[in-house]
Amino acid sequence: MEWQSALGSAKLCLPPCHVIRDLLSTGVCVRCIFRLSGIRDRDCYISSINESELISFLEEQNEIEYNSTTSTSCCVCLGVLCPSCVVPEKPGADLRETSSVNELALLISDVVKGEQYRIDEFSLEVSLPPVITANERALRLYLKQKYEKEQWFKDSFLCDHMSVKDTLKLVLNASLEKYLAVQNVETLSSSFRIRLTYSHSETSQMLQSMLPNGRDSKKRERGSKENGSSKNCNESDASAFRVLELIEDQNFCTQFQVPPGKVDKPCQLVVACYRTPTYIGGRYLKYSRNVSQSRWIIDDERMGETSVEEIIGENVRQICQGDGYKFHSAGREDIDVRMLGSGRPFLVEVPNSRIMPSSTEIKQISDKINHTDKKLVGVKNLKFVGAEAWDLMREGEAExxxxxxxxxxxxxxxxxxxxxxxxxxxxxxxxxxxxxxxxxxxxxxxxxxxxxxxxxxxxxxxxxxxxxxxxxxxxxxxxxxxxxxxxxxxxxxxxxxxxxxxxxxxxxxxxxxxxxx
Structure with a gap:
């Protein structure tokens, strides 16, 4: 089997057998043992080596005797790497569980396809609850207290380990590329992002209560929820990460459970996907003296027949299938002033486009605008541009x-x-x-x-x-x-x-x- 071959080559990186027995008994999953040991062999992670297989492998070599007493989820990653994450398919929907990497990757690809994105590459963003950082630190301090004098601990353990985020990306990458039929871009250079947001309310609340000023944090979180803020979780997590970094090891051991306690419930996962803003630019001409540049409403009454913004922006939004649009231009003219000559430069910013139009489709937008029965507005040189063009237009407007x-x-x-x-x-x-x-x-x-x-x-x-x-x-x-x-x-x-x-x-x-x- 591939996993046996991979494990055989990675065996030298693993800690001694009595430590593996200790880690498994504590509730640490196999993938966390691998990553904390500094193993970077991709085959070890993408093959579903479970606890029983690791034990069998080591027992065959007379390396370990172990009676399984594991909990449902890893006490460090909380099931993120197992994966046994409870996943709500849609907000308000019943929760469902995933039991394998392939099943989780399939669920993620279903979300992408359900939103009807047309993509040629993707990148992954992962957001984890800060309690995972606390768990990892608690495990390190536990091992330090117990094995600090042993050479394996001094040499390498936890010195060059992989993070949960990097390990999860490694685990998911091959399956996602298969189901989406496109390549994953390691950096966030791709305009299309898949965001995995993990949460574990029970342990996170416990962590918040242990942190200094935890009561104030709870008040802020309640206030944010009452005000309908969508940023309260991110702000709370960021605050927790900062506080954790400031706590010294000695104080940490008195405030947190060392080693981390076993957990029965895995993390919940919300899968979201989005595309960074798409910019389509060109020059517009305004032939009518009854068309404003932007939508103009006074006391619920429209001023002018329509607007340049609506004519161009809505046509671009429709072909990009975005969530909306923003119209930017290099200056503006009054409603009764025509824009002739070479035209005025403009940008249409489309957030979360499902489709990146081809050059042929962009030409179709131009033709549709330029050949309407009422020739109110025209466009020239319509094309994809970068976000830097927005800064150029601001410069041009002033200079x-x-x-x-x-x-x-x-x-x-x-x-x-x-x-x-x-x-x-x-x-x-x-x-x-x-x-x-x-x-x-x-x-x-x-x-x-x-x-x-x-x-x-x-x-x-x-x-x-x-x-x-x-x-x-x-x-x-x-x-x-x-x-x-x-x-x-x-x-x-x-x-x-x-x-x-x-x-x-x-x-x-x-x-x-x-x-x-």
């Missing part, structure tokens, strides 16, 4: 240049000197207080912006209307730069020309950013 075209009316005829005066201004600094029209939702700040250049295009048949083409620093309020906003923007087109000025129509014609091209 890049943007070009606009505005139809302007002034209260007197436009003269040639006015044209020369405006077009001669280069890199002009202006000061803008938060516009009156947005004071209800923006902080009352004063901002310095730069008008890089302006060009005037006369409108045939009139002397009071003209097209103003200008390039400005990102974040400049263009409407206020034209009419002055009652002196809150200075200088302005109105103050430069010495007359009243108004914008009748405004378009963003170019957002100069060298990505999503």
């Amino acid at each position: 890049k240049q943007k070009q606009y075209a505005a139809l302007v009316w002034i209260s007197r005829p436009l003269e040639d000197d006015d044209v020369c005066n405006l077009t001669s201004l280069k890199d002009m600094d202006i000061s803008q207080k938060t516009p009156i029209r947005v004071l209800h939702r923006r902080s009352p700040l004063e901002r310095s912006k730069v008008i890089h250049w302006m060009k005037i295009e006369k409108v045939e048949g009139t002397t009071q209307y003209f097209l103003l083409h200008l390039c400005t620093q990102a974040g400049t309020y263009i409407k206020e730069f034209v009419h002055g906003d009652l002196g809150r923007t200075h200088p302005s087109i109105g103050s430069i020309l010495g007359c009243r000025a108004e914008i009748l129509q405004l378009d963003v014609t170019d957002v100069k950013m060298d990505y999503f091209n």
Whole structure:
């Protein structure tokens, strides 16, 4: 048998037979004995070597005589490595038990397939109750008290052992790869994660009561549960881990049971899977003056026909089959301002996508948006991007240049000197207080912006209307730069020309950013 061959090669790492007998009697499972002995041979873990087989192997070599007095679950790992974990299939469902690695792997793969994820690799995340750390330390102190003078203990035992998390991943890896038909990625580089969260309420409550400030921890936990917080368990566990590290060995032995007590009930396991956020980016064009960038509701009444965010975001979410979406863009324009030219860069962030769309499927999103009967919004250069593109857009929103075209009316005829005066201004600094029209939702700040250049295009048949083409620093309020906003923007087109000025129509014609091209 494979396990006999593996055990034969790993036998040199095992402690003496009387120690193995002691560990088994204490309630330590076979896999914990292997990992605490520093055995790293994969075959020892993936083959289901149970206690009776280990005993038989050693008895055949006249190494050990042992009468089994084991409890249901390992006193160290609480059944995590056996595995005999009690697993709730769904929240609120009846608990079920697993009796083998294959059965546990099959259950996990059923969860993944039930959520209809399309994956090509995965990584495992494991969360264990801190009581397992306490149990391992209690066992080490027990063995130290009893066998400290023996050479095997001085040489290697517990010095280079595998953690429960690493051992569990080693145990599950082959079976999961088989049932999911994809490869496990050892590090968390995969966007698709399977999270195994183990808990053992009985021993964890006992641990909390033994820890310093345990009563306060219970109060915090009760308060978190009353407030509906989903983070109370993680916060409580993290706190327990920190406190355990600070307790000295001498104090630990007086506060905790050494060796750890036997347990009858295994850990409970919750299996969850998720994908880290997917980012799809590109440039959008807005052709309608009745479409806002984001969903805009005031007093339960929608402002505008729809929004860029909803048109693009919902189409991306549907093809990714995610839990929702967030729309990010490099700046924004008012509802009555068209976005033309090369378009404005944007990102759609989709959490927990069940599907990572192919390039063909992403093109289908573009075609669907660009060929609707109502041509309100268009997209260009749609593609997968990394999360770093979000930072680039924030940088671009604050530091890049943007070009606009505005139809302007002034209260007197436009003269040639006015044209020369405006077009001669280069890199002009202006000061803008938060516009009156947005004071209800923006902080009352004063901002310095730069008008890089302006060009005037006369409108045939009139002397009071003209097209103003200008390039400005990102974040400049263009409407206020034209009419002055009652002196809150200075200088302005109105103050430069010495007359009243108004914008009748405004378009963003170019957002100069060298990505999503």
